[in-house]
Amino acid sequence: xxxxxxxxxxxxxxxxxxxxxxxxxxxxxxxxxxxxxxxxxxxxxxxxxxxxxxxxxxxxxxxxxxxxxxxxxxxxxxxxxxxxxxxxxxxxxxxxxxxxxxxxxxxxxxxxxxxxxxxxxxxxxxxxxxxxxxxxxxxxxxxxxxxxxxxxxxxxxxxxxxxxxxxxxxxxxxxxxxxxxxxxxxxxxxxxxxxxxxxxxxxxxxxxxxxxxxxxxxxxxxxxxxxxxxxxxxxxxxxxxxxxxxxxxx
Numbered sequence: 306x307x308x309x310x311x312x313x314x315x316x317x318x319x320x321x322x323x324x325x326x327x328x329x330x331x332x333x334x335x336x337x338x339x340x341x342x343x344x345x346x347x348x349x350x351x352x353x354x355x356x357x358x359x360x361x362x363x364x365x366x367x368x369x370x371x372x373x374x375x376x377x378x379x380x381x382x383x384x385x386x387x388x389x390x391x392x393x394x395x396x397x398x399x400x401x402x403x404x405x406x407x408x409x410x411x412x413x414x415x416x417x418x419x420x421x422x423x424x425x426x427x428x429x430x431x432x433x434x435x436x437x438x439x440x441x442x443x444x445x446x447x448x449x450x451x452x453x454x455x456x457x458x459x460x461x462x463x464x465x466x467x468x469x470x471x472x473x474x475x476x477x478x479x480x481x482x483x484x485x486x487x488x489x490x491x492x493x494x495x496x497x498x499x500x501x502x503x504x505x506x507x508x509x510x511x512x513x514x515x516x517x518x519x520x521x522x523x524x525x526x527x528x529x530x531x532x533x534x535x536x537x538x539x540x541x542x543x544x545x546x547x548x549x550x551x552x553x554x555x
Contacts, residue, residue: 308547309490311426314495315449316448317517321416329409332409338354494543499526511535
């Protein structure tokens with residue numbers, strides 16, 4: 306069947322991380338603590354930071370199991386409530402999280418062939434969308450705008466906005482519904498076997514594994530059990546792959 310749409314993951318698929326993850330996780334906590342201290346939260350910040358990290362890890366693990374997205378705002382509100390602040394405004398939470406994510410956002414850059422690849426796909430008439438697993442939707446929106454990717458992407462589906470995360474097939478169905486296309490006519494491109502590839506297959510899409518930045522434990526665990534329909538080592542390999550599939554379909 307003719308391919309009419311391509312949906313992408315964001316991180317390590319359209320944009321690459323040029324930093325140290327350990328440093329970024331430490332700065333995220335430190336910058337959040339600085340924000341809370343500057344806004345007169347009377348906390349034992351050492352205990353708060355430890356507990357916050359525990360809660361983030363707890364809900365991340367839960368999300369991996371039930372495919373529900375527990376947002377950054379939810380986990381921060383949950384932690385603050387434990388420390389005697391149950392009624393913090395949404396505005397304060399969002400500003401605190403923006404401060405926490407700011408340094409990390411500076412370390413993401415678009416892959417060198419991303420614009421050319423997206424242009425080729427657009428000229429060939431493909432619909433182009435995005436499905437991103439992320440705890441904070443505003444963080445993803447800023448990354449998209451920093452990389453100047455928004456003109457190509459419609460729809461933009463972020464797990465923090467819709468409540469479920471890849472590999473839940475429902476998050477893929479949102480794109481299919483927006484495009485009014487059957488799953489056989491849409492391809493998913495992403496770097497995570499257990500999210501992008503498994504999720505695409507759960508929803509009936511073909512799945513292309515983008516291997517530019519895939520060396521992580523989460524992928525290693527699935528190497529023998531989750532098999533993509535194809536793999537690419539750069540985004541520029543995608544248009545020829547789609548053309549090959551189209552020709553094979555006759």
